[in-house]
Amino acid sequence: xxxxxxxxxxxxxxxxxxxxxKCEQHMGHRAxxxxxxxxxxxxxxxxxxxxxxxxxNESVPSRFSPECPNSSLLNLHLHxxxxxxSALYLCASSQDAALASDTxxxxxxxxxxxx
Amino acid sequence: AQRVTQPEKLLSVFKGAPVExxxxxxxxxxxxxxxxxxxSRQRLQLLLRHISRESIKxxxxxxxxxxxxxxxxxxxxxxxxxxxxxxALWAEGGGSEKLVFGKGTKLTVNP
Numbered sequence: 566x567x568x569x570x571x572x573x574x575x576x577x578x579x580x581x582x583x584x585x586x587k588c589e590q591h592m593g594h595r596a597x598x599x600x601x602x603x604x605x606x607x608x609x610x611x612x613x614x615x616x617x618x619x620x621x622n623e624s625v626p627s628r629f630s631p632e633c634p635n636s637s638l639l640n641l642h643l644h645x646x647x648x649x650x651s652a653l654y655l656c657a658s659s660q661d662a663a664l665a666s667d668t669x670x671x672x673x674x675x676x677x678x679x680x
Numbered sequence: 681a682q683r684v685t686q687p688e689k690l691l692s693v694f695k696g697a698p699v700e701x702x703x704x705x706x707x708x709x710x711x712x713x714x715x716x717x718x719x720s721r722q723r724l725q726l727l728l729r730h731i732s733r734e735s736i737k738x739x740x741x742x743x744x745x746x747x748x749x750x751x752x753x754x755x756x757x758x759x760x761x762x763x764x765x766x767x768a769l770w771a772e773g774g775g776s777e778k779l780v781f782g783k784g785t786k787l788t789v790n791p
């Protein structure tokens with residue numbers, strides 16, 4: 566299995582809702598990433614997990630809460646989001662977080678709309 | 681500070697014409713550079729990286745440290761090359777390493 570999968574594909578939520586995005590890979594990768602991509606903009610890194618530990622938090626607001634239950638799964642818990650948080654949320658994985666030579670494999674993304 | 685600049689938001693060429701997507705970078709360390717591509721309704725994927733010195737789908741890119749550039753080239757564009765192309769730099773700073781993406785160039789190859 567050489568794919569990163571993400572669920573759901575689309576999510577619409579109100580500002581008071583709590584929801585979670587899920588990401589899964591079975592390539593044995595030890596690094597997993599969350600990116601945010603606004604329309605017509607490049608992906609922006611949010612979080613990096615390396616060996617199931619949070620290694621990078623790019624000053625993301627606390628209404629986004631990542632979780633890595635095991636080496637294959639990555640969640641992003643959402644609570645009290647704002648309309649400006651509407652975006653495509655991409656998950657990626659790579660063999661190792663610290664090696665530039667490791668290819669990052671991206672999932673298809675979850676399109677999030679906050680009303 | 682690390683930065684990737686893709687000066688062209690949009691680039692349009694005819695099938696069979698040469699194409700060059702420009703990428704310039706700013707980085708104080710030794711750069712590791714990549715080109716990622718996103719075809720319509722498909723996921724973002726790696727096209728090529730400078731350390732591999734490979735040609736993928738007819739595309740090549742040469743790192744020019746003097747000009748701090750990593751332009752993507754193809755001698756004869758095909759319609760299926762139409763996509764969004766992102767140049768990316770692997771950067772270390774502030775205790776972290778990460779990919780920094782340029783703003784992207786949308787390539788359209790016309791029949």
